[in-house]
Amino acid sequence: MITAAHDNPETIWQVELIMVEDVLYGGQGVLLRNGQLWHEPGSHPAYFKMAQDLLGQEHGLLKKWIRGAFKSDVKVLKISEPAIGAVHGHWNFGHFLLEILPRQLILDRECPKDWPILLARSGPSFLPGMVQLVCPDRQIVTFDAMTEVVSAPALISCGDLISQVSYIPDLKGLLLDLRARLLHLADPSGLNAPRVYLSRRGVRSKRHAILKPLQIERAAMLAGYTVVRPAELSFPDQVRLFAGARIIAGEYGSALHNAIFADQGTTIIDLNWINPYQSQIANLMGHRIGYLPPQDGEFRHAASLKGDKGLMTFSPGEVYTVLKSEGNRADPERAIGADL
Numbered sequence: 060m061i062t063a064a065h066d067n068p069e070t071i072w073q074v075e076l077i078m079v080e081d082v083l084y085g086g087q088g089v090l091l092r093n094g095q096l097w098h099e100p101g102s103h104p105a106y107f108k109m110a111q112d113l114l115g116q117e118h119g120l121l122k123k124w125i126r127g128a129f130k131s132d133v134k135v136l137k138i139s140e141p142a143i144g145a146v147h148g149h150w151n152f153g154h155f156l157l158e159i160l161p162r163q164l165i166l167d168r169e170c171p172k173d174w175p176i177l178l179a180r181s182g183p184s185f186l187p188g189m190v191q192l193v194c195p196d197r198q199i200v201t202f203d204a205m206t207e208v209v210s211a212p213a214l215i216s217c218g219d220l221i222s223q224v225s226y227i228p229d230l231k232g233l234l235l236d237l238r239a240r241l242l243h244l245a246d247p248s249g250l251n252a253p254r255v256y257l258s259r260r261g262v263r264s265k266r267h268a269i270l271k272p273l274q275i276e277r278a279a280m281l282a283g284y285t286v287v288r289p290a291e292l293s294f295p296d297q298v299r300l301f302a303g304a305r306i307i308a309g310e311y312g313s314a315l316h317n318a319i320f321a322d323q324g325t326t327i328i329d330l331n332w333i334n335p336y337q338s339q340i341a342n343l344m345g346h347r348i349g350y351l352p353p354q355d356g357e358f359r360h361a362a363s364l365k366g367d368k369g370l371m372t373f374s375p376g377e378v379y380t381v382l383k384s385e386g387n388r389a390d391p392e393r394a395i396g397a398d399l
Contacts, residue, residue: 075218085128085208087148102216124148126204142211143176153313164233167194179204225342245299252285257309278375282382289314332358
């Protein structure tokens with residue numbers, strides 16, 4: 060598949076399909092060759108090579124990825140067709156949306172429909188259903204990550220789908236097609252609001268958290284926004300919410316990455332900045348986007364999120380002013396919001 064790069068229309072960006080032979084697939088999406096952990100360049104996000112570099116060390120994340128793949132009595136589950144291995148170990152909801160899902164969409168289009176997807180049965184409860192929603196016509200071969208590995212004639216993945224500024228343009232059409240399918244599965248009487256503030260209250264995270272979140276939610280409501288806890292919605296209903304909103308605000312994180320399903324022209328307001336992902340989504344989908352730093356003026360970007368450094372205080376008054384201003388810009392004839 061060849062497509063023009065978003066940041067340079069005159070260049071040609073070739074997305075490679077990667078076929079890896081003589082490997083076993085196990086753990087939470089790791090490759091094994093000749094009894095060793097194997098990293099095929101491009102088959103996983105670049106940071107995944109960390110697992111290979113950490114092999115032999117007492118590292119909790121590595122143990123979680125590998126599971127029982129190296130056990131001497133591990134059972135080899137053999138299948139006769141090449142298999143798709145788009146799922147990898149770092150599979151929280153945001154990583155699924157921005158790394159696994161795009162690869163699945165590309166591979167589902169490019170590979171024969173009788174080639175199955177490999178998926179460990181252990182992992183987040185949302186994952187099997189999400190994978191099936193994305194690829195409803197494809198078989199999913201599951202295995203026990205503690206006791207089994209899978210042997211296939213070849214494992215199929217694909218190269219990078221993202222540049223420094225955007226995903227490949229070809230992905231936009233696939234995401235819009237997926238959105239259309241998922242909207243048919245959403246509750247037609249479910250929540251639909253033009254201005255949405257996403258609440259992370261009650262979601263545990265070691266990486267980031269807003270202090271006194273109720274004050275920020277109250278500021279958002281006074282500015283005319285509907286406060287939503289997306290974790291309480293089904294995936295199709297989350298897609299419906301984002302597809303119908305004109306302004307979406309919230310703390311930078313996985314929930315906001317659902318903006319891959321928001322219309323062109325939607326405004327995205329991020330409290331904090333961690334990494335380029337949200338801007339890359341905005342460039343692909345045509346969103347307006349802005350980032351509001353914590354009250355101390357320092358973004359909690361990925362490299363600085365250690366210990367209590369992820370804790371953030373935002374000024375309710377400043378949040379209110381920004382949200383109200385953007386709401387009035389989007390709908391000047393219905394300017395709303397009460398003074399704090």
